[in-house]
Amino acid sequence: MRCPDSGKPPIHKDMTVSELLASRPELSSVLRHYRMRCPSCMAGQVETLQSVAQAHGIEVESLLRDLNVASLMAAGGECQGNGEEEGS
Numbered sequence: 809m810r811c812p813d814s815g816k817p818p819i820h821k822d823m824t825v826s827e828l829l830a831s832r833p834e835l836s837s838v839l840r841h842y843r844m845r846c847p848s849c850m851a852g853q854v855e856t857l858q859s860v861a862q863a864h865g866i867e868v869e870s871l872l873r874d875l876n877v878a879s880l881m882a883a884g885g886e887c888q889g890n891g892e893e894e895g896s
Contacts, residue, residue, distance in 0.1 A: 819875050821868050825852035825860060828875070834882045838874050842866055 816831050817823070829836060829852075839845075844864055852860070857875075861868040 816879070819857075819872060819879060821858035821861075821872060822856050824854060824856055825849075826854075828857065832875075832879055832882070835875055835878055838871075838878045841874070842871060 817827070819828060819832075825839070842864065844860060844866075855863075857871060858868045861871045
């Protein structure tokens with residue numbers, strides 16, 4: 809999948825919740841969708857997306873996908889492709 813560069817740091821499993829929300833506060837709605845109270849939880853300051861996903865029984869890849877899609881939509885962008893790398 810190819811998406812335009814937003815100029816923001818990429819969303820990845822080792823990013824802390826506080827890093828995510830500092831760069832993209834609008835994504836708190838995605839966390840709420842997953843019933844995560846990370847924005848108001850003290851652990852969200854130091855916990856990674858992977859660790860909070862595991863703690864909530866959520867597949868980290870699903871969470872990352874939804875965060876990236878929401879981030880792109882908030883920026884008004886579009887992705888091209890079906891999620892597979894070119895040439896595969």
